[in-house]
Amino acid sequence: MKAFITAIVALVILAAGxxxxxxxxxxxxxxxxxxxxxxxxxD
Amino acid sequence: MTLxxxxxxxxxxxxxxxxxxxxxxSGDASVLQPGQQSxxxxxxxxxxxxxxxxxxxxxxxxxxxxxxxxxxxxLGSASDADLWREIRADALPDARASNRGPAAKVxxxxxxxxxxxxxxxxxxxxxxxxxxxxxxxxAIFYLIRGRIRIEHGRAGITIERFKFIExxxxxxxxSSFILLAITGLLSLAGRKLxxxxxxxxxxxxxxxxxxxxxxxxxxxxxxxxxMVFVMWIVHNLPDRTDINWILKGGGIFGKGHPxxxxxxxxxxxxxxxxxxxxxxxxxSGISLLFPFELTMFEPTLALLNDMGVPQLLGLGTIDATxxxxxxxxxxxxxxxxxxxxLMAVIIAHIYIGTLGMEGAFEAMGSGDVDLEWAREHHxxxxxxxxxxxxxxxxxxxxxx
Numbered sequence: 001m002k003a004f005i006t007a008i009v010a011l012v013i014l015a016a017g018x019x020x021x022x023x024x025x026x027x028x029x030x031x032x033x034x035x036x037x038x039x040x041x042x043d
Numbered sequence: 044m045t046l047x048x049x050x051x052x053x054x055x056x057x058x059x060x061x062x063x064x065x066x067x068x069s070g071d072a073s074v075l076q077p078g079q080q081s082x083x084x085x086x087x088x089x090x091x092x093x094x095x096x097x098x099x100x101x102x103x104x105x106x107x108x109x110x111x112x113x114x115x116x117x118l119g120s121a122s123d124a125d126l127w128r129e130i131r132a133d134a135l136p137d138a139r140a141s142n143r144g145p146a147a148k149v150x151x152x153x154x155x156x157x158x159x160x161x162x163x164x165x166x167x168x169x170x171x172x173x174x175x176x177x178x179x180x181x182a183i184f185y186l187i188r189g190r191i192r193i194e195h196g197r198a199g200i201t202i203e204r205f206k207f208i209e210x211x212x213x214x215x216x217x218s219s220f221i222l223l224a225i226t227g228l229l230s231l232a233g234r235k236l237x238x239x240x241x242x243x244x245x246x247x248x249x250x251x252x253x254x255x256x257x258x259x260x261x262x263x264x265x266x267x268x269x270m271v272f273v274m275w276i277v278h279n280l281p282d283r284t285d286i287n288w289i290l291k292g293g294g295i296f297g298k299g300h301p302x303x304x305x306x307x308x309x310x311x312x313x314x315x316x317x318x319x320x321x322x323x324x325x326x327s328g329i330s331l332l333f334p335f336e337l338t339m340f341e342p343t344l345a346l347l348n349d350m351g352v353p354q355l356l357g358l359g360t361i362d363a364t365x366x367x368x369x370x371x372x373x374x375x376x377x378x379x380x381x382x383x384x385l386m387a388v389i390i391a392h393i394y395i396g397t398l399g400m401e402g403a404f405e406a407m408g409s410g411d412v413d414l415e416w417a418r419e420h421h422x423x424x425x426x427x428x429x430x431x432x433x434x435x436x437x438x439x440x441x442x443x
Contacts, residue, residue, distance in 0.1 A: 001408070003207050007214035007267075011222075014266065015259035027333065 145335045145367035158372040166376065167232055170383040177387040181394045188296065191400040198415035202428045204406045209274055213407055216267025216317075219260050224386050226257035231379060261328055268321045271314075278305045279314040284423065305424040313392050320385040327378040331371065340373040341365045 087094045129135040133149045140147035205213070229237070230253060238246045284301075285308035291301040293309050301307075306314065330337040344363040347353060353361050365373070396403050402416035417425035 003210035003410070004214045004218075004408075007211050007218055010211075010215055011219055011260060011263040014263040015256070018262040019255070019259045 149366075149368065152366070152368050154366060154369055155372060158369075158376065161376070162231070162379075163235075166379055167235070170379065171232070173383050173387050174390065177390045181391065181399075185394075185398065190398065191295070193402050193413065193416050194300075194419055195415055197402070197413045198418075200414040201405075201411035202414055202417055202425065202432070203410060204412045204417070205410045207410065208270075210407055210410055212267055212270035212274055215263055216271055216321075219264040219267055220385075220389060222256055222260045223264055224382070224389075226253040226260075227379075227382055229253040230257060258332060261325070261332070264321070265325050268318070268325065272318055275306070275314060279311045281308075281311060284308075285311060300419045300422065302422045303420065303424070305421060307421065309395075313388065316385065316388045320381050320388070323381050324378055324385065327374045327381070330374040331378060334371055335367045337374075338370055340370055340377075 084094050126135070130138065130148075131150060133152075135148075138148045146152075229250065233246065233250055233253065237249065241249070282304075284303055288301045288303055288308040291297065291299060293307060294300045326339070330339060341363055344361050344365070348360050348363055353359060396407065400420075402413050406412050414425065414429070417428070
């Protein structure tokens, strides 16, 4: 049972952690094609 | 007289010009151009009647010039049909879009309709049939064979089968797989099944959460996959005992118990299915997580062409140029198809590890298994453990 609970905790930490890390590292897939970061307003 | 001869044809011609002007209806408000609304249409719509825009009028044939004067909005009909046709066909050589994605300049992707129809049709149908058939098969097997009991009863003594780290690795990949399977099925079939039940608003919340879970739990799955591979590859290499085990059908229908080491041939098949299919799902999944970054299908198709595989199958050379959208669509299909296969395999694995066999779950639950169970199903491994621990090799000493 302990191994299972530990695995669930690890899963949650990994999921939240990777989401945070990737978002801050600029790998948000949602922002790749539709955010205002990529709009060339000056052209 | 000469003057009349000159003037008369002129008058005649001018009268014809007047007639042709009467035939030119483009400036006439009472005659509709194709796609144009009439006042009656507008009034009917205001009364609440359902009037299709430009109803019952044929659209102009391709290449017909727009009418010279028209009542369609501030620019009139000054639309460059050729320009828009090129944009529609993604054939405009120097088009630029304000967002930078590789697919930004494509308004309608012709090459994608087959994928959309396949995803909503055969993929969903046959995938669900596969899962349903697996569940039915397990049910039939349970009804015929029943639960596989420990033949000689429990010994009452346990030996350690899996350490904490092994069980942790297994439960990491297992629980993440369950979450990924459910959220993945929601991504594929959710719209079809849940919107009629819960409506659009509730489903939207569901779907957003489902996507977040699927994208982020994938990392736990991949870590679990690596752990399981590293820990157990040594015990899952095929050997001679597997041939004997398979020939005896694992003893699953007979009374015999063919000898097996730590993992029997059936478990080795599960292991390699998880590793190979899981890796494939992970790679296509990473391609989907980082859109338009990984090109895998185009070089694969090109390699297949070079190796002559499609020619062997009588297909001729496959067109190996894929647009970015097609690359992603192939990645999605591959991801879904392989996932369905792995889900079916895991359904069987969950069955045998829980309901299907007495004494099996303890291996992953507490890590310690009954000695008699071990002797019946993994005799070679049980003897090794017993010899190492110096426990009684045969007969049973019930714990006091």
